[in-house]
Amino acid sequence: MTDADPAADGGVAPGGTDPAVEAIFDAVAATAPEIRAALPGRRVESGTDNPSGESVMAGDLYADELLGDAITAVDGVGSFVSEERETAVDAGGAVGEADGEPPYAVAIDPLDGSSNLRSNNAMGTVVGVYDAPLPATGRDLVAAGYVLYGPITTMVVADDAGVREEVVEADADGSVSRTVVEDDLRLPDDPLVYGFGGRVPDWPDDFTAYAREIEDELKLRYGGAMVGDVNQVLTYGGIFAYPALNSAPDGKLRLSFEANPIAYIIERAGGAATDGEVDILDVEPEGVHDRVPLYVGNEALIERLQAALD
Ligand SMILES: O=P(O)(O)OC[C@H]1O[C@](O)(COP(=O)(O)O)[C@@H](O)[C@@H]1O
Ligand SMILES: [Mg+2]
Ligand SMILES: [Mg+2]
Known part of the structure; x- marks a missing residue:
């Protein structure tokens, strides 16, 4: 469902050798410019509360819908769970039958930090790819990542191979590109x-x-x-x-x-x-x-x- 093509940009395909995990992060990257572009008109409360009892912003709802559609369309996603939804969406497969093999359960926080919408500060999208039905422990994660809507839209992806940072951009033809800018992110030894x-x-x-x-x-x-x-x-x-x-x-x-x-x-x-x-x-x-x-x-x-x- 995405035009994001890491290979075309000389980037390292995320998700190691698992095409399903790669496709999930392709789908997340493909929604990022659209989510970003939709935020200016969605800085208000939607009038509903989420399952955690918190007020949902219009931007939260928009991001949740877009990501839900994109992620459930990926082959290899068996279920989809969101901070904004009471129950899991069945995406067509029994999760967790084999370790490290699709179908996966994908959990997302569609807009993290959405109270920053009003003040126009940073926000993100958080993604966890589990190979067990949720609720599960973090030991069942096969990959995780986040999009950061800062001055630049970046996506950090982690899997067994390590942690990478990519820049996500909408190109003039409407396609979305992912460019790896750090291929082995490590916490600096001297904390600041x-x-x-x-x-x-x-x-x-x-x-x-x-x-x-x-x-x-x-x-x-x-x-x-x-x-x-x-x-x-x-x-x-x-x-x-x-x-x-x-x-x-x-x-x-x-x-x-x-x-x-x-x-x-x-x-x-x-x-x-x-x-x-x-x-x-x-x-x-x-x-x-x-x-x-x-x-x-x-x-x-x-x-x-x-x-x-x-
Ligand atoms: O407003 P506070 O109490 O500082 O809370 C901030 C924390 O709440 C959150 O916004 C919660 O996430 P959501 O915006 O996804 O509900 C975190 O991103 C952040 O760390
Ligand atoms: Mg959050
Ligand atoms: Mg949120």
Whole structure:
């Protein structure tokens, strides 16, 4: 369904040798310019709430519809689950019959950070490709990625082969191109930035004590969109957290759509991810919309965090 052709741009085809995974990211890339172009008129609330009880913006709905159509049309996708939908969409196949083989279950956060629409700040799309029916743990991911709608539209894709960054562009003929600009993304050894969500008085005391240390060592970068904030950590090194809050012990972010794909990407890039106790990828979900505290970044910073929360 897409004109995106990595080979034509000299890029490395994402998804390693699995054409179904490659086709999923082709489909995601193909929607990105359209989603971007549709945002100016969709900066208002849609009047509905999502299964997490949050107000859905018109942009969320538009991105969800477009991505749902594009992803369910891909051969090798057996089911599709979105942050904005109560239940999975059957895309024509029993997921999880063989490890690392299609059909896959694809989970998406269509617009991450959509409260940034009003203020025109960064947003993203998050994608997890699982080879088990959802809810599943992050160990069932075969690939994950995100689109970042920043000054440039980029897509980060991670799989067994590693993590790549691509620039996604709509060409004059209407086709969409993907150009690999970093073929082996790794977290820098010397971390520079941090970004922590939630209100400070709502942070548990042990997290606050850890944050006070980090504030002395790193530079604050918090933009209010997980994808944008995590991309800064991937670029400069550091730590991003949407922590457990006193008022919300499970934090804000959702395991299937947000935490697992981001943990997968950061771990493939040499970093670490935890819910404060265990690796995010080992968290056992009860439902597909479960929330989880998320702490991701350089391994040494995550180890210190875990010690601080013990
Ligand atoms: O507005 P807050 O409390 O800083 O929350 C920001 C967090 O919420 C989110 O916007 C939640 O994602 P959605 O926009 O997809 O609901 C994250 O991207 C971000 O990290
Ligand atoms: Mg989100
Ligand atoms: Mg969202």
